[in-house]
Amino acid sequence: MLTHRPREPLTLGDTTFRFMTAAADEALATARSLAGDADVRIGGGPTTARQFLGARLVDRIHTVAVPVVLGRGTSLWEGLEGLERSYDIEAASTPSGATHVIWTRRTSEERQRP
Numbered sequence: 843m844l845t846h847r848p849r850e851p852l853t854l855g856d857t858t859f860r861f862m863t864a865a866a867d868e869a870l871a872t873a874r875s876l877a878g879d880a881d882v883r884i885g886g887g888p889t890t891a892r893q894f895l896g897a898r899l900v901d902r903i904h905t906v907a908v909p910v911v912l913g914r915g916t917s918l919w920e921g922l923e924g925l926e927r928s929y930d931i932e933a934a935s936t937p938s939g940a941t942h943v944i945w946t947r948r949t950s951e952e953r954q955r956p
């Protein structure tokens with residue numbers, strides 16, 4: 843858990859939450875060391891996710907757009923213009939109008955292809 847108010851770890855059931863103030867790369871290194879061979883998932887609001895996206899640390903992104911107009915909010919994409927050029931993108935919509943978009947980062951070789 844990224845927070846500016848670090849505290850002692852909290853265990854709930856099988857999960858231990860650790861609290862830290864850190865840059866995205868440092869937080870990811872910590873999560874990786876704790877995860878072993880498992881994948882590391884980044885959850886959260888846009889302020890958190892955008893730091894990892896901006897540092898180009900994310901291999902796979904799953905966004906879901908739902909047809910609900912809030913009229914305000916914090917942008918996930920601000921400052922990330924052109925991010926899509928580094929990803930292959932697949933999308934699927936449900937009858938309710940929710941659209942799932944899966945972004946998979948291209949390898950450096952793939953990125954050089956026209």
Ligand SMILES: NC(=O)c1ccc[n+]([C@@H]2O[C@H](COP(=O)([O-])OP(=O)(O)OC[C@H]3O[C@@H](n4cnc5c(N)ncnc54)[C@H](OP(=O)(O)O)[C@@H]3O)[C@@H](O)[C@H]2O)c1
Binds near residue numbers: 844862
């Ligand atoms: N759609 C979704 O999947 C989803 C998921 C989560 C939230 N949300 C929505 O997102 C909105 C909140 O957005 P948000 O961008 O403010 O939330 P956020 O990214 O979840 O949280 C921001 C907070 O995380 C902490 N933080 C982030 N980066 C940090 C860092 N590098 N070091 C230390 N602390 C760090 C700070 O908390 P402190 O300074 O308070 O410690 C900061 O105020 C809400 O409306 C919520 O409903 C949506």
